Amino acid sequence: MTGTEREDAALPDDLDAVRTALIEWYEADHRDYPWRRTDDPYAILVSEVMSQQTQLDRVVEAWDAFLDRWPTVEALASADRSDVVAFWSDQRLGYNNRARYLHEAAGQVVDDYGGEFPETPSELQELMGVGPYTANAVASFAFNNGDAVVDTNVKRVLYRAFEVPDDDSTFDRAAQTLMPAGESRVWNNAIMELGGVACQQRPRCDEAGCPWREWCRAYETGDFTAPDVPTQPSFEGSRRQMRGRVISALKEYDELALDELGPRVRVDYAPEGKYGREWLRGLLSDLSDDGLIQLEEQETTTVARLQA
Known part of the structure; x- marks a missing residue:
């Protein structure tokens, strides 16, 4: 394939x-980050550049302080570059070149675009230090005009x-x-x-x-491997194993009440214990939501059967 x-x-x-x-x-x-409440391309560009090497929760304070000091692209363009770099360093945002590039980009917007940001990813990449990802993010969040x-x-x-x-x-x-x-x-x-x-x-x-x-x-x-999570989770005791045991038991017995099914899923099943009715109901609810089993609430218990 x-x-x-x-x-x-x-x-x-x-x-x-x-x-x-x-x-x-x-x-x-x-999560209510402040840059999600604006469509100002300048404010969004600042947030994107700051976020490149810094956790988002730490960016909030630096972003607020940056915009308090230089609230518009014109203000940043006219600022002394050494002041911008010093701010960046004081905030421990890393890679001071990004501060220089951001200052240069602001000058480009003012001088080359009359203070109006370009609106497409390809045009935004013409700005200093703005690569494909950042350009697309600004186009998306400021202008609703980006790619995925x-x-x-x-x-x-x-x-x-x-x-x-x-x-x-x-x-x-x-x-x-x-x-x-x-x-x-x-x-x-x-x-x-x-x-x-x-x-x-x-x-x-x-x-x-x-x-x-x-x-x-x-x-x-239950296999949550991913490109940045290379280790295969252990199958033994995993959610995947427990789901499989539920399906196998219901194939054999057609239908089972909770306390009949539980010991067939886990040998340590105890109705009121950690792996008891509450745990089993959660597992069965997920399987029901996935359309794999049916649950019937009876007077004293819940009965599970395979989806017809």
Whole structure:
């Protein structure tokens, strides 16, 4: 199977449902960074440059202070470059060349573009120090005019959820196919939020309410390997193993109540214990959400059976 064929096979058939699930999840609740509340390309460019080597929570204070001192692109362009570099160093933002490039880019916007930022990724790359990723981010978040962002977090999400091969061009094609047309601002924010909050190196699928659990291959199998997470999790005792035991038991017995099923899934099952009814209900609920089993609430217990 070629890379393109595998990519096409990996993406779900109902892309509209996948897109809607992610956007609704993001819009319902996300980290409230201040640059997400503006479409000012200057403020967004500053945030993107600062974020390149610095954790986002640390960037907030530096970003606020930078914009207090140089609130517009014209103010930055007219500033003394040594002051900008000194600020960068004082804030421990690393790589002082980025401060020089940012100052130079501000001068270009003022001198070459009359103070108005270019709006496309290709034009934005003409600015000093602005590479393809930063250009696309500014085009997306300031002008809703970008392509699909593909960073480490996005690659991890695509690899795990849809088995997109670890190949840059294939990641790019898959990301672009997934992104709804004309919605780069919300989509790129949402998929990066998914990678940063739910699909971390150590995944938090259920805790973060990942909206793609229904389609995610890693969630189904328990294999959360990714390009930046090369170690295969142990199968013994894994979620994947427990899900498999549930399915096997129900194939053999047709239907089972919780306390009949539990010991067939874990030998240490104890109804009121750590691996008891509450734990088993969570596992069964996930399998039910995935359309693999049916649950029936009876008067004194819950009965599980395979989906007909």
